[in-house]
Amino acid sequence: MKKILIKQGRIIDPANNIDGVGPLFIAEGKIVSVINEPDDFSPDEVIDAGNQIVCPGFIDLSCRLREPGQSRKATYKSETRAAASGGVTTLCLQPDTIPVIDTPAVAELIRELADKAEYRQIYPIAALTQKLEGTELSSMLALKQAGCIAVGNASQPVWNLLVLRRAMEYAASHDLLLMFRPNDYWLGNNGCAHEGTVATRYGLPGIPAAAETIALAHCLELVELTGCRVHFGQLSCKRSVIKIQQAKQDGLNVSADVAIHQLHLTEDDIAPFDSAFHVLPPLRTEADKQYLRLGLAGGAIDSLCSDHQPHDMDAKLGAFPETEPGISSLETLLPLMLKLVEEQAITLMQGVARLSTDPARILQLNSGALTSGWTADVCIFDPELNWQVNADNWQSSGINTPFWGKMMKGRVTHTLQTGKTIFCLKKD
């Protein structure tokens, strides 16, 4: 394995409290040291990171690669390239593949697909219940042993609270994290937009904020009851942030993330009936957005994620309610995080932390930091580079993003995963 020197970059490593210009030394796929040159270090490769930022590779807590089962939308090849170009070196795969990740065989298949795509740090999230139907527990231990990092309900409802309780108890007994997306099916009422002024005007079936906060409250009570560690995924409303804050104050072992686009877009940004804005949970109000930002800065919300959901063209072609929800978002993760910093919602250190240190902590991984001896997952990016979201600059198979055609500021130039360069931006 090569010796790599990354020189003259501004190193931002929140876990080790580093923010300064200096060199980064990598060998044998691991971090050797930061700033302090090790003895006899003659690098095989030198990467010039002048005027760029060097930070831990990003860890994405919610991602869909569409294989197995939906290769029409995307493949590991295209999406891992997207991840690499977005500076993401570790990602968690949601269990709603086809078939669902509820047997070790599927987990092993995923590992094979990851190997073939030469992107190894893909951690499947096991389904909480068999087929994600919310009735029978899945074989969580076998799945954990097959490499699943947590259990989750993807976006599927768990109808029966007794089942949820039992599933949480079982997960807790095997020390498994539950990654839970709260949504009450009945209150959600097959809606496709936030139940508010915009949905009313466009006659779109609405999802009230209560659908999320009520399911969140149910689960929080069960955390109290079962002792299961829970991470709440892709929250979207003010009252959810308040509940998480309160739960943490009460000493519950919970965490939360928010999808990056929820911090930038609201229901008012929805171009009339433009399915690029069809997401679940839906884009909510300005007040929700501001509160999510506050929660992110204050720590009630621990992490950012992409909630990457690439789609084929047909999935988005139709009247708004008929289209499939989801945004292809790995490649806009970094510039949108930087935009939050520019808008002074968070500091740069916090932004990097929410994408690296904090998700690592949630997943209990020795990762997300440039700690000596840890795997060399590194992201180097130019915070000033302007680029347009278009076919020339896009790796993902899914072009379903409301940011298509828009200018972004900040772009990854190099990504290293376990010391190997998996992405390098070509200069033309």
Added chain:
Amino acid sequence: MTDNMQLNSEGKLKHFLTIEGLSKGLLTEILDTAESFIGMSDQQVKKVPLLRGKTIVNLFFENSTRTRTTFELAAKRLSADVLSISIATSSTAKGESLLDTIRNLEAMFVDMFVVRHAISGAAHFIARHAAPHISVINAGDGQHAHPTQAMLDMFTIRQIKHDFSQLRVAIIGDILHSRVARSEILALNTLGAAEVRVIAPKTLLPAHVESLGVSVSHNLTEGLKDIDVIIMLRLQKERMTSALLPSESEYFKCFGLTEEKLTYAKPDAIVMHPGPINRGVEIDSKVADGPQSVILKQVSNGIAIRMAIMAMAMQKQGLAL
């Protein structure tokens, strides 16, 4: 918000999808144009050659005999060739079949689609993806809009009451699921109505309904005070089985328009209904057939308004832009 895709580069009507984004001037022009078509029904020659040689396709994904026939008649009176297609939507019908249907018809050189669909946004989708020379008229999409109905109701109101700025209008019934209500509220506010009031039980009102520019009442007799125009909405039977209302008789007791309840409005108030009427559910027969009812006038105005909208949407098509 995006530019108003309903207008062409000269600000003239190209698509008619929703009242939203259209100016008072344009709405008034539609009403005036319809005026000139009104006299035609009495004439011996009911046709004019305005759209001769043009092909209009009525694409009805949702069944409606009454709306479809008025659009057909309107198109024929403009001397256009008309094709009516009723497409049953299966539960798996998605963007593919919608687009494929459009493309197949475009290949036969059509000029206009009149679209009715059960899903909000369908007409916008078709307008966005149809060939550039084609105009799209929304004949009702999901819960979003039914702009031609709103215009014919505005026309009827103007015929009788003349001045919108003094009018207080009540819309009564299932506002939540009503595309007619949404379009009427927009039209009334754009034309400068003094007040638009919605009267309904809370379960039948959409969230933040006031943001549409209306005042709200949950009580019929209070809500009818000082009202000049009453627009009744149809109550669909399905509402009774989806935990929205307990029963038809309870609804009728609270919100049904009877002769007695009608007295709470102004004495010269008019009663309108976009149809079809559920007698004894939202409105009493005596009122529907009574002297204050203008329901039949609405029906006969329907053709003239649709002729006006179709003619206006097809004009300027000869110009190279």
Added chain:
Amino acid sequence: MLEIPQLLDNLETSLKRAIAERKLANPLMIGIRTGGVWVAEQMHRRLAIIEPLGLLDISFYRDDFSQIGVNPNVKPSQLPINIEGRNIILIDDVFYTGRTIRAALNEIFDYGRPNQVVLGVLIERNGKQIPLSPDCIGASITLDQDRRIKLTGPAPLAIDVQTINAMV
């Protein structure tokens, strides 16, 4: 020199001659809105026609719909029920390109098949684009290409000549 009284007299004389020569029994007079109606009202009185004057609005029959669109101020035409076999005296104020008369004829024939149509205009001017011509005229004049002649009214009736701008 165009004087209204002289023009009206000329047209009246010409129409009386045509009625005699072409044996227009029980003629129906139709005026084309708006200027044609004003002239027709005069002729209707002078020729002592008892049957009410027919009024024709050709807005919906114009051939330039796709350029100029729908006129929102159209009043319906008023013609008697039966055109079939009638002798029609069609009156307009100015005959120019001929398109108005073509539209008028199309509309009249949609109502039925007349026996004869005789066209009388107050002023005929150069610039014909369709192979039609008036049978009876008040006067025939020549104008430059950039000038337009219009009848204003109804009282008093007057001739208005305008120059249209080159950049229109």
